[in-house]
Amino acid sequence: MSITQAIFARNTVSMTDLRRNPSGVIDVAEQSPVAVLNHNKPTAYLISAVAYEDMMERLEDAELTKIVKARSGGKTVKVKLEDL
Incomplete structure (x- = not known):
């Protein structure tokens, strides 16, 4: 049974190709994930x-x-702008 794994990038590279040309792969990654x-x-x-x-x-x-959401709805304190 073969399980398919999603790839979340338009570009792919093998480990071998990455070792052969790391600079080229990095150049591609500057535009979109690899x-x-x-x-x-x-x-x-x-x-x-x-x-x-x-x-x-x-x-x-x-x-x-x-x-912020966890703390919202809690006790409030009124202050005057001048007191700040």
Whole structure:
């Protein structure tokens, strides 16, 4: 029985090709993610530094949103702008 695994990238590269031409693969990854395949199964994804940094910011924003939602509806305190 063969189980098919989804690949979440338009571009793929084998481990062998990655070893042969890492710079070329990195150049492709600057434009869109590259799935690195080992025995025709994705084992890693290569993305640009900009894409990674954006992803980390979005994850942080999602965590902060969870905190805000968890704290909403709680006790409030009125303050005057002048007191700040």
